[in-house]
Amino acid sequence: MKIVLKQRSILPGFGLSLGFGVFYLCLIVLIPLSAAFLKTSTLTWHQFWHVVLSPRALASYRLSFGASLIGASINLVFGVLVAWVLVRYDFPGKRLFDSVVDLPFALPTAVAGIALTTIYAPNGWLGRPLAAIGIHAAYTALGVTIALTFIGLPFVVRTVQPVLEDLDKELEEAAACLGAGRWQTFSRVLLPTIFPAALTGFAMAFARAIGEYGSVIFIAGNMPMRTEITPLLIITKLQEYDYTGATAIAVAMLVVSFVLLLPINILQRWSSSRRAQEAPRDTPLGGTLKPAYSQRGRQ
Amino acid sequence: MAASLQTQIRGTLAPRSGAAARAISEPTVVRWLLIGIALVFLGTFLFLPLAIVFATAFQKGVGFYLQVFRDPDTLAAIRLTLLAAGIAVPLNVVFGIAAAWVIGKFDFVGKSLLITLIDLPFSVSPVVAGLIYVLLFGLQGLLGPWLIAHGIRIIFAVPGIVLATIFVTFPFVARELLPMIQSQGNEEEEAALTLGASGWQTFFRVTLPNVKWALIYGVILCNARAMGEFGAVSVVSGHIRGLTDTVPLHIEILYNDYQFVAAFAVASLLALLALMTLLVKSVVEWKAGQQFAAQSASDTESNS
Numbered sequence: 001m002k003i004v005l006k007q008r009s010i011l012p013g014f015g016l017s018l019g020f021g022v023f024y025l026c027l028i029v030l031i032p033l034s035a036a037f038l039k040t041s042t043l044t045w046h047q048f049w050h051v052v053l054s055p056r057a058l059a060s061y062r063l064s065f066g067a068s069l070i071g072a073s074i075n076l077v078f079g080v081l082v083a084w085v086l087v088r089y090d091f092p093g094k095r096l097f098d099s100v101v102d103l104p105f106a107l108p109t110a111v112a113g114i115a116l117t118t119i120y121a122p123n124g125w126l127g128r129p130l131a132a133i134g135i136h137a138a139y140t141a142l143g144v145t146i147a148l149t150f151i152g153l154p155f156v157v158r159t160v161q162p163v164l165e166d167l168d169k170e171l172e173e174a175a176a177c178l179g180a181g182r183w184q185t186f187s188r189v190l191l192p193t194i195f196p197a198a199l200t201g202f203a204m205a206f207a208r209a210i211g212e213y214g215s216v217i218f219i220a221g222n223m224p225m226r227t228e229i230t231p232l233l234i235i236t237k238l239q240e241y242d243y244t245g246a247t248a249i250a251v252a253m254l255v256v257s258f259v260l261l262l263p264i265n266i267l268q269r270w271s272s273s274r275r276a277q278e279a280p281r282d283t284p285l286g287g288t289l290k291p292a293y294s295q296r297g298r299q
Numbered sequence: 300m301a302a303s304l305q306t307q308i309r310g311t312l313a314p315r316s317g318a319a320a321r322a323i324s325e326p327t328v329v330r331w332l333l334i335g336i337a338l339v340f341l342g343t344f345l346f347l348p349l350a351i352v353f354a355t356a357f358q359k360g361v362g363f364y365l366q367v368f369r370d371p372d373t374l375a376a377i378r379l380t381l382l383a384a385g386i387a388v389p390l391n392v393v394f395g396i397a398a399a400w401v402i403g404k405f406d407f408v409g410k411s412l413l414i415t416l417i418d419l420p421f422s423v424s425p426v427v428a429g430l431i432y433v434l435l436f437g438l439q440g441l442l443g444p445w446l447i448a449h450g451i452r453i454i455f456a457v458p459g460i461v462l463a464t465i466f467v468t469f470p471f472v473a474r475e476l477l478p479m480i481q482s483q484g485n486e487e488e489e490a491a492l493t494l495g496a497s498g499w500q501t502f503f504r505v506t507l508p509n510v511k512w513a514l515i516y517g518v519i520l521c522n523a524r525a526m527g528e529f530g531a532v533s534v535v536s537g538h539i540r541g542l543t544d545t546v547p548l549h550i551e552i553l554y555n556d557y558q559f560v561a562a563f564a565v566a567s568l569l570a571l572l573a574l575m576t577l578l579v580k581s582v583v584e585w586k587a588g589q590q591f592a593a594q595s596a597s598d599t600e601s602n603s
Contacts, residue, residue, distance in 0.1 A: 010489050011404050012498035017397040021413070024394045028465055029419055035435040036427070078340045085337040089330055097338065099581045103345050106520070106573035108527025109425075110547040111566040114554050115348035118355060118563075125351065126343070150344050172323040182325055211424025214529035214547070218554065231426035235534065238430065243439050250427045257422045261415070 068209035071148035079156025109214025139221030152205030159201035196271035355563035376549035395472025403480030429534025455537030463531040475517030
């Protein structure tokens with residue numbers, strides 16, 4: 001920390017960068033966001049709760065939260081599996097699969113939306129076989145879940161992957177020497193290590209899914225009370241020129257996403273502090289070498 | 300470097316026998332089963348959507364595909380998207396560099412608050428992002444009456460689309476640059492300044508070359524999101540064909556008009572953009588890895 005204090009006096013541009021950064025942040029993000037809260041303050045509490053707790057709004061929360069939770073849970077299980085396979089095993093096309101994991105970040109949501117709808121529509125590539133066994137994916141809550149699983153897919157993979165890469169094989173060797181089976185080693189040694197990172201990814205995927213709009217509306221069917229997600233309800237109210245109603249629900253959503261930020265930040269800190277602790281503790285050999293390396297990097 | 304040394308030592312001390320290797324890996328059957336499940340999962344969720352975009356786009360042949368791009372509404376949508384991204388991306392690059400410089404190189408009170416605020420647009424639903432601009436600049440908005448009096452249109456016009464695009468792509472460049480700028484440390488900049496370089500010289504000749512790969516990836520990601528944004532832009536656009544329709548909104552209109560092949564033809568353009576983004580990411584990661592290896596190697600030399 002002493003170094004940082006010393007450097008502060010030498011490097012230029014602090015005032016300029018901070019000034020511009022904060023100005024731009026206020027202009028684009030903070031002032032418009034506070035406009036939303038100002039607008040709600042013109043509502044009375046009674047009006048606010050009337051909108052936010054209306055049956056149609058409650059039905060949309062149930063769908064949005066439920067489908068997001070299921071989607072994030074699917075991604076938790078399969079994300080850890082995919083990260084494990086990508087880090088530990090070799091197979092043809094591994095690099096291709098690794099880079100395609102980020103596709104949901106890069107593919108515009110509208111494109112994902114129409115593609116998923118076409119696949120799961122009753123006459124689609126997967127929709128037809130599913131319909132044959134009586135499962136209707138498109139235009140149902142299942143379709144919403146599929147879309148939300150798609151957009152949250154990279155989060156768990158990308159949070160767990162670096163932790164698995166850093167993991168020293170000695171931990172597993174020690175477990176094996178002490179007589180643990182492979183499954184025991186995984187559930188008792190590996191799983192606790194990757195758990196904070198996996199949970200971080202889960203929370204991020206969940207938070208992203210709640211606000212998602214573009215990829216869901218095509219596949220959802222958008223029936224009020226049944227397949228209408230919360231962001232769509234906001235748009236519907238806007239199109240009916242019900243600005244106060246739209247704002248009330250938007251503020252409720254904003255509060256939920258800000259509240260979600262807190263556990264995500266705590267999880268992230270937990271996960272990175274776990275990683276920092278694990279490293280030097282692995283083996284006596286690693287313990288003597290690694291601090292020397294990290295100090296050298298800091299010189 | 301330390302890692303290679305470590306493996307060397309470890310190699311001489313305890314050569315791993317076949318039995319030891321087997322003790323810390325899974326039986327072949329389990330291994331292939333896990334690989335199989337992972338690939339089927341990625342295949343259905345990632346490759347299938349990509350495949351259907353291109354398969355449907357070319358369903359009526361290349362001639363029809365090309366004809367879609369001669370439609371004046373499609374061309375207008377492409378122009379508007381290029382304009383919005385052309386304004387939003389450079390502004391966010393300047394902000395991203397300024398923010399990463401201030402957070403990465405200095406220690407000051409309120410730093411973690413600033414990081415949280417920069418991340419804020421990530422956690423706001425795109426629909427809500429569009430709505431906040433409607434509440435500020437719309438007819439019934441806070442500044443609405445003043446804007447009407449002065450004949451300025453922001454909502455349901457191009458400025459609103461640009462603003463919404465800036466909002467949703469706000470954190471990308473800063474987020475990609477920050478870890479890179481932080482990990483570089485301040486030594487090289489200090490050396491440059493001590494040798495008499497000016498602040499801008501130091502930035503352009505020392506800092507920028509060190510973080511250029513992260514910057515390129517940040518710009519590409521920011522651009523992909525700017526061109527593909529749907530929810531936020533949909534709220535502020537007003538959907539006037541040929542005037543306030545961006546490419547993603549145009550896809551929605553075509554799709555809802557049951558012009559599926561045309562919708563997918565336009566969508567294939569954005570899918571190509573996404574594939575290019577992933578390609579650049581792979582290249583950037585590879586280059587950054589090379590740079591890191593080279594730095595570690597020179598560190599070893601200077602230390603030994």
